Amino acid sequence: MNRSQPLVLGIESSCDETGVGIVRGTTLLTNTVSSSMDEHVRFGGVIPEIASRAHLDAFVPTLRQALDDAGAELADVDAIAVTSGPGLAGALMVGVCAAKALAVATGKPLYAINHLVAHVGVGLLDGQAGSAPRLPDNLGALLVSGGHTEILKINSITDDVGLLGSTIDDAAGEAYDKVARILGLGYPGGPVIDRLAKTGNAKAIRFPRGLTQPKYMGTAEEPGPHRYDWSFSGLKTAVARCVEQFEARGEDVPVADIAAGFQEAAVDVITSKAVLACRENGIKDLLLGGGVAANSRLRELTGQRCASAGITLHVPPLDLCTDNGAMVAALGARLVMAGVAPSGIRFAPDSSMPVTSVSLPA
Amino acid sequence: MLILAIDTSAVASAALVSDDALEGVVASFATEDTRSHAEVLAPGIEDLLASAGVAGRDIDAIVAGVGPGPFTGLRSGIATARTLAFVWNKPLYGMMSLDAVALEVAESTDAVREFLVVTDARRKEVYWARYSLAEGQLPLLEDGPHVGFAADLPDLPAYGAGAGLYSDVLKANPAFSAEQPDALFLGQFALARLAGGGQLPDTTPLYLRESDAQVPGPRKRAL
Ligand SMILES: [Zn+2]
Numbered sequence: 258m259n260r261s262q263p264l265v266l267g268i269e270s271s272c273d274e275t276g277v278g279i280v281r282g283t284t285l286l287t288n289t290v291s292s293s294m295d296e297h298v299r300f301g302g303v304i305p306e307i308a309s310r311a312h313l314d315a316f317v318p319t320l321r322q323a324l325d326d327a328g329a330e331l332a333d334v335d336a337i338a339v340t341s342g343p344g345l346a347g348a349l350m351v352g353v354c355a356a357k358a359l360a361v362a363t364g365k366p367l368y369a370i371n372h373l374v375a376h377v378g379v380g381l382l383d384g385q386a387g388s389a390p391r392l393p394d395n396l397g398a399l400l401v402s403g404g405h406t407e408i409l410k411i412n413s414i415t416d417d418v419g420l421l422g423s424t425i426d427d428a429a430g431e432a433y434d435k436v437a438r439i440l441g442l443g444y445p446g447g448p449v450i451d452r453l454a455k456t457g458n459a460k461a462i463r464f465p466r467g468l469t470q471p472k473y474m475g476t477a478e479e480p481g482p483h484r485y486d487w488s489f490s491g492l493k494t495a496v497a498r499c500v501e502q503f504e505a506r507g508e509d510v511p512v513a514d515i516a517a518g519f520q521e522a523a524v525d526v527i528t529s530k531a532v533l534a535c536r537e538n539g540i541k542d543l544l545l546g547g548g549v550a551a552n553s554r555l556r557e558l559t560g561q562r563c564a565s566a567g568i569t570l571h572v573p574p575l576d577l578c579t580d581n582g583a584m585v586a587a588l589g590a591r592l593v594m595a596g597v598a599p600s601g602i603r604f605a606p607d608s609s610m611p612v613t614s615v616s617l618p619a
Numbered sequence: 620m621l622i623l624a625i626d627t628s629a630v631a632s633a634a635l636v637s638d639d640a641l642e643g644v645v646a647s648f649a650t651e652d653t654r655s656h657a658e659v660l661a662p663g664i665e666d667l668l669a670s671a672g673v674a675g676r677d678i679d680a681i682v683a684g685v686g687p688g689p690f691t692g693l694r695s696g697i698a699t700a701r702t703l704a705f706v707w708n709k710p711l712y713g714m715m716s717l718d719a720v721a722l723e724v725a726e727s728t729d730a731v732r733e734f735l736v737v738t739d740a741r742r743k744e745v746y747w748a749r750y751s752l753a754e755g756q757l758p759l760l761e762d763g764p765h766v767g768f769a770a771d772l773p774d775l776p777a778y779g780a781g782a783g784l785y786s787d788v789l790k791a792n793p794a795f796s797a798e799q800p801d802a803l804f805l806g807q808f809a810l811a812r813l814a815g816g817g818q819l820p821d822t823t824p825l826y827l828r829e830s831d832a833q834v835p836g837p838r839k840r841a842l
Pocket of ligand 1: 372376402404405547579580
């Protein structure tokens with residue numbers, strides 16, 4: 258196997274994107290994604306069974322397209338990587354079974370890798386605007402999407418990743434979707450709320466910042482139970498109450514002001530806690546990942562706060578921030594280059610795989 | 620003709636069947652349980668090929684059981700079959716999974732002219748189909764597959780694990796009361812059909828149930 262510049266094919270199916278990506282070492286060759294997002298619109302959120310059905314039908318066409326785009330043959334591939342968790346159990350199962358079949362049919366080694374750490378791996382590819390030029394020593398990652406909200410500390414991308422904080426209930430993107438539904442704005446909520454918020458007054462209504470009271474925060478010396486954690490379910494409820502109050506008074510609901518106030522509350526608490534976690538854990542480089550990285554206010558405020566704290570912010574191109582196969586391939590290539598042993602074909606997908614598990618042992 | 624058959628509609632199973640081999644079977648495996656398909660299927664197929672000394676290029680066609688069966692397990696076999704067929708560039712066919720039990724019934728001393736095949740659909744329901752048998756013929760699918768309550772099925776001898784589960788309301792054949800669709804019989808059925816010049820469908824899964832997703836109603840306005 259070519260361990261210095263391995264050709265790695267990555268497969269992603271943890272939520273509603275079927276992704277196949279191919280990298281050569283740290284160079285991206287192709288990133289092919291088929292999304293079932295349109296099929297979830299009328300339900301106002303991702304329906305796991307619909308996503309799983311779509312993965313089954315999208316996998317082989319996506320694989321064929323990726324190989325064509327990269328001009329690669331399966332015979333040339335050095336290793337295969339697949340997301341084994343965390344994610345939706347039924348959705349993960351499709352990608353994992355397909356990846357195992359690919360490994361059996363080609364005889365190539367298979368790596369079962371962590372989806373969250375893969376979001377970091379994609380930020381370390383060469384030649385992508387916003388990506389970290391090399392693997393920094395004090396790297397953190399803020400992952401914000403419809404499925405997750407986490408802050409990670411990466412000591413070694415291949416075998417030493419820690420979770421500093423995460424949401425204790427809804428993911429941030431999920432809160433956007435729920436609020437968009439309350440405001441009658443449709444799905445997905447992120448882009449429409451971001452657009453509408455620009456026309457509203459973010460200071461008109463102040464919504465709560467979850468888990469920011471002293472009993473949760475504690476101090477740097479004596480951290481409280483949720484110092485770097487988030488909670489968005491109270492924020493969503495506060496928005497619902499606010500809308501009900503306007504309706505009960507028979508007044509027009511100021512949708513733009515509510516969208517702006519909600520977005521400010523969400524983004525404020527995400528970035529303040531993330532930057533706090535960075536400062537208190539010696540993190541000098543922060544990588545932003547996940548679909549909510551597309552949010553203009555999140556990028557703006559994270560940028561400002563990182564700059565004042567002396568932290569360099571890296572934001573990969575958006576198509577690499579959302580779920581995709583290239584991120585899986587990118588992390589897979591790192592594992593091959595570091596000499597990590599493959600996972601074999603006997604593992605089970607793990608819908609709650611912890612970030613401390615970068616790849617599954619054989 | 621050498622066929623690799625895979626079925627995960629209930630248990631996970633795979634088989635190599637050939638019209639050249641004795642009794643048609645080259646090698647086969649099946650698990651006992653209905654929940655660990657993702658772990659056991661790929662290693663099982665790898666061992667199957669190795670034990671038979673068969674490489675991908677030696678296989679003439681791949682056949683996948685398309686259900687009905689619990690969704691997540693069912694998809695693991697179809698995803699596996701589709702991927703193998705793509706990499707090896709082989710023809711890929713689907714077979715209705717209950718056909719496997721029907722052929723097993725037909726080849727047994729318990730065969731009757733008209734019967735049901737019944738498997739567990741969970742949620743207190745069963746998957747079922749009605750077959751007829753004529754001398755020297757393959758079982759003929761007369762009706763189904765359907766999903767429903769065991770108590771609502773036609774009053775006929777019933778074969779398969781679903782019949783065993785609801786033997787209080789079905790005429791369950793005791794010799795078949797734990798029987799699940801097995802790739803071995805599915806592969807033999809496919810081989811016989813292809814040899815007889817018959818057509819086989821593609822691998823579109825037979826879910827029979829919708830995805831359970833509810834379109835949310837309008838939010839109640841506070842008055
Ligand atoms: Zn993700």
